[in-house]
Amino acid sequence: xxxxxxxxPSERDHLRPRIDLxxxxxxxxxxxxxxxxxxxxxxxxxxxxxxxxxxxVTGVGRVNYCSVDMxxxxxxxxxxxxxxxxxxxxxxxIRVATAQRLLRMLQICAGHIxxxxxxxxxxxxxxxxDD
Amino acid sequence: xxxxxxxxxxxxxxxxxxxxxxGRLSRxxxxxxxxxxxxxxxxxxxxxPAPPSQENxxxxxxxxxxxxxxxxxSVTPLYGFSDARLRDxxxxxxxxxxxxxxxxxxxxxxxxxxxxxxxxxxPDLKGSDQDxxxxxxxxxxxxxxxxxNSEEKLIWSGWFCCVSGDDLSENVPxxxxxxxxxxxxxxxxxxxxxxxxxxxxxxxxxRRLAISPLNLSWMAAMWTGCKVDKTASAMxxxxxxxxxxxxxxxxxxxxxxxxxxxxxxxxxxxxxxxQEEVDVFMDCLYSHxxxxxxxxxxxxxLVKVSTAIASAHCDGIIKFxxxxxxxxxxxxxxxxxxxxxx
Numbered sequence: 001x002x003x004x005x006x007x008x009p010s011e012r013d014h015l016r017p018r019i020d021l022x023x024x025x026x027x028x029x030x031x032x033x034x035x036x037x038x039x040x041x042x043x044x045x046x047x048x049x050x051x052x053x054x055x056x057v058t059g060v061g062r063v064n065y066c067s068v069d070m071x072x073x074x075x076x077x078x079x080x081x082x083x084x085x086x087x088x089x090x091x092x093x094i095r096v097a098t099a100q101r102l103l104r105m106l107q108i109c110a111g112h113i114x115x116x117x118x119x120x121x122x123x124x125x126x127x128x129x130d131d
Numbered sequence: 132x133x134x135x136x137x138x139x140x141x142x143x144x145x146x147x148x149x150x151x152x153x154g155r156l157s158r159x160x161x162x163x164x165x166x167x168x169x170x171x172x173x174x175x176x177x178x179x180p181a182p183p184s185q186e187n188x189x190x191x192x193x194x195x196x197x198x199x200x201x202x203x204x205s206v207t208p209l210y211g212f213s214d215a216r217l218r219d220x221x222x223x224x225x226x227x228x229x230x231x232x233x234x235x236x237x238x239x240x241x242x243x244x245x246x247x248x249x250x251x252x253x254p255d256l257k258g259s260d261q262d263x264x265x266x267x268x269x270x271x272x273x274x275x276x277x278x279x280n281s282e283e284k285l286i287w288s289g290w291f292c293c294v295s296g297d298d299l300s301e302n303v304p305x306x307x308x309x310x311x312x313x314x315x316x317x318x319x320x321x322x323x324x325x326x327x328x329x330x331x332x333x334x335x336x337x338r339r340l341a342i343s344p345l346n347l348s349w350m351a352a353m354w355t356g357c358k359v360d361k362t363a364s365a366m367x368x369x370x371x372x373x374x375x376x377x378x379x380x381x382x383x384x385x386x387x388x389x390x391x392x393x394x395x396x397x398x399x400x401x402x403x404x405x406q407e408e409v410d411v412f413m414d415c416l417y418s419h420x421x422x423x424x425x426x427x428x429x430x431x432x433l434v435k436v437s438t439a440i441a442s443a444h445c446d447g448i449i450k451f452x453x454x455x456x457x458x459x460x461x462x463x464x465x466x467x468x469x470x471x472x473x
Contacts, residue, residue, distance in 0.1 A: 017206065029344075029373070031413075032430035064341035065432060067348075069406050 006040035020110040020118075021052050023102060027058040033068045041080065050120030052109050053082040056098070061088035083125035169200040190454040193255055196290075197454060201314035202322075203340040203447040205468035206291060207402055208299070209309035209333035214252055214264065220332075221250040224268070227328045247271050248285060258295030258462055260344065263308050265292035270321055287317030289325055294461040311463065311468040314449070315336060337442045340447040344433040347443060350463065352409040355387075355394045357456060363387035363439035368416070370431040383420060387439060 001016075008016070017020040022044065027033040037055075044053065054075055059065065077084040087098040151325075225248040249269045256265035270287040290409035293300070300309040315322050326337050341348075355366060365384045374381040395410045398404065417428045434445045442450045442461045449464065451457050 029432060030430045032427045064343045067344040067432065069345060069410070071406065072410075098283075110224060 005036055005068055006043040008073070009060075019024045019048075019052075021102075021106045022048055023054055023056050025056045025058055026068065026073060027060070028057055029065045034072065036070050038076070049082060051082075053080060053117030053120075053122075054102075054105065054125075055080075055082060055084045056102070057084060058089050060086045061090060061094075066077050077126070081122075081126070083122060134173075138431065179240050188436060191355060193253065193382045193454060193457060197451050199316055199450065201316050201449050201451075203342075203449060203468070204313040204315065204326075204337045205330075205340045205471040206311055206313045207336045208303050208309050208311075208473055209329070209335045210307055211309040212310075212333050213277050214308075217250040217252060217266070221248045221268075223332070224250070224325065224328050228324055234449045236397060243312065244292040246286075247273070247368045252293070253290065254295065256290075256458065256461065258458060258465075261297055261300055262295065262311055264265050265290055266310060268325060268439060270317070270325075286323070287315075289313060289317070289322065291316045292461060292465070294458055294465045296465050299472070301404055303399075311472055312340075312465050313396075338471060340464075340471055342443055342447060342467065343447050346443060346447065346467060347433050347436045348413050349404075349409055350441075350443055351436045351438065352394060353404060353463070354399060354436075354438040354456075354460075355390045355412075356404075357438075357440050357451065357453075357459075359387075359439045363391075364437075366390045367435070367437040367442075369435035369437075371434045372431045378465070379427070381426070382436075383416070385416065385429070390438075 001019075024037045024040070025033070028038055055073065057073060085098065085101065088092060088094045105121070107113050108116050108121045111117075180244070201332065216330060225246065228246050228248065232416045247270070249266050249267075251269075253265035253267050257263070267288065267290040269285060269289075271283040271285045290313070292312050292314070293310050294312075296311055298310050303309060329335060330337065351366070351368065364387065366387055368383045368385075370381045370383070393415055394412055397408050397415075399408065416431075420426065420428050432445075436443050440453050440456045442452070449460070460463055
């Protein structure tokens, strides 16, 4: 399910399936997208931040179009205890690989992978990004 | 501010385009370093203060650099360069240009031009004593049909410089000279010829220097804070709106005193600028614009910044407007060039 901002409209609440993973997409070329994400984060229940949230930064292939300060994004990941992934949507290979990664994460968050919980996987991802 | 349509602006694809390999997708630091160097020390505080005024330099000698549009390149360190051999280099480059013309790569079709090359040093253009003094290359022409003593016309200028490039010069081996910034004014064909001579002779590499919107906003904030003697011209920001069928540019002009007043309320420590302060400054400008026009400038791409100090375009084009801040601006550009090289 794709939404441009949160909160989701309440009219459809009863029809909505359980949400297992929230991916916040930040376009590095648009400061507006970062502001939008920051505003939307306030509407997310705290329990999601135990491994069911990740940040996906797009547009990283073109360094010279960068309008967003990277430090602000790192800080977001730290403050909300969630991993930060990068991808370049313009390249099909990277697009596909990123989609596969997200799908894998989703399977874990939905509890379909025995032995791995969303929380343990989330901390594993953040731990590897820190070094 | 007035939105207006302009013909499609081709993005400078020759500009740096770093595509991370799949294996490095989640490795932030490599990407963060590519641009983050500009003005940020490890603690996140900003170094270069408002560009310092030059003290001893004679402004007359560098006056010819002002109010002219220069295209920017980053240059890797030159191997085997010596500033004692400038006359030799001029001679060799002259011969190279003549040879290229013979080969049929004549620049001006049908016009036989006698190209004269001059290579000189600009000792005033450096930041620290460790910097290599700037090197100026000028091509002038005189038509052989005109009388011997007729005036030569300057047709192309290019200069290499390094202002406070200690980060780079400290880390290169002995025989390398660091002049990471190259500025050009003149026909692209001459730029190609001169560039290839330097590349062949000194084993260096030229790349167009692009300036990201993030760095442009730093420049906007920094230059707004500078004191100017005469009445300053308006500060102008140009934004390019993405994802439209017809390209659209938005030009936002701000009265220089209003801009300075805003910056003065934002900046806390004189001589220091932080990313947060730049963000607040730009956000104020954006929300003011949104209040009037209901357009979110933060969703567009900042492509050009013009102030009384200088004007800079994201394709790597600069114009210096104040001699007292010339080295200050060069210091910023040197830093950008160095981070593009590394």
